[in-house]
Amino acid sequence: MNKRRARQIFERLRKEKPEPQGELAYSSPFELLTAVILSAQATDAGVNKATAKLFGVANTPEAILDLGLARLKKHIKSIGLYNSKAKNIMATCRQLVDRHGGEVPADRAALEALPGVGRKTANVVLNIAFGQPTMAVDTHIFRIGNRTGLAPGKTPLEVEKGLVSIIPAEFMQHAHHWLILHGRYVCKARSPACGECVINDLCEWSDKHQFMAAAG
Numbered sequence: 001m002n003k004r005r006a007r008q009i010f011e012r013l014r015k016e017k018p019e020p021q022g023e024l025a026y027s028s029p030f031e032l033l034t035a036v037i038l039s040a041q042a043t044d045a046g047v048n049k050a051t052a053k054l055f056g057v058a059n060t061p062e063a064i065l066d067l068g069l070a071r072l073k074k075h076i077k078s079i080g081l082y083n084s085k086a087k088n089i090m091a092t093c094r095q096l097v098d099r100h101g102g103e104v105p106a107d108r109a110a111l112e113a114l115p116g117v118g119r120k121t122a123n124v125v126l127n128i129a130f131g132q133p134t135m136a137v138d139t140h141i142f143r144i145g146n147r148t149g150l151a152p153g154k155t156p157l158e159v160e161k162g163l164v165s166i167i168p169a170e171f172m173q174h175a176h177h178w179l180i181l182h183g184r185y186v187c188k189a190r191s192p193a194c195g196e197c198v199i200n201d202l203c204e205w206s207d208k209h210q211f212m213a214a215a216g
Contacts, residue, residue, distance in 0.1 A: 088116025140183025
């Protein structure tokens with residue numbers, strides 16, 4: 001796909017949602033980081049339900065450490081893989097306190113050095129909390145990058161690099177949210193709503209016509 005078509009795609013997505021918002025609830029970089037760690041293989045709604053209670057009693061690295069592992073687990077036990085996630089959050093809080101003065105670093109290498117934080121999580125935090133032009137590739141964005149022809153790739157990193165290279169700079173701040181929301185509610189994995197898609201005519205997916213016919 002060429003950059004002219006990519007620009008048209010994001011112009012339409014921006015027109016549809018000028019100020020897109022993610023669905024994880026947070027009020028600080030630390031709350032965002034914690035929520036994203038918890039969101040792996042879990043729904044945003046499920047994470048929000050758990051963090052609403054957790055952040056009410058502990059929403060800083062110091063407070064989580066004071067809470068302790070056992071009590072942390074009680075707050076997040078409704079979330080899948082909560083045992084390993086709790087251990088990672090505790091270890092991350094310890095590093096944040098010991099190495100970063102209790103603050104979430106706005107640096108990729110420092111973020112990826114935290115337990116439970118990989119490239120995708122680091123990209124989410126850098127983009128949303130610190131306004132950096134990063135692209136976190138989850139299953140939705142990976143699917144859209146390949147399906148639409150925006151950024152075909154065999155790995156998340158390939159899709160990420162492709163998207164960063166083709167998306168005009170003016171759209172990078174919100175591109176992550178636009179693509180996730182589009183993948184979650186329109187360009188779904190099993191039943192894409194091609195007939196309702198605002199970028200349908202710009203999409204290069206060869207199978208889109210059968211879903212348009214089914215919708216009609």
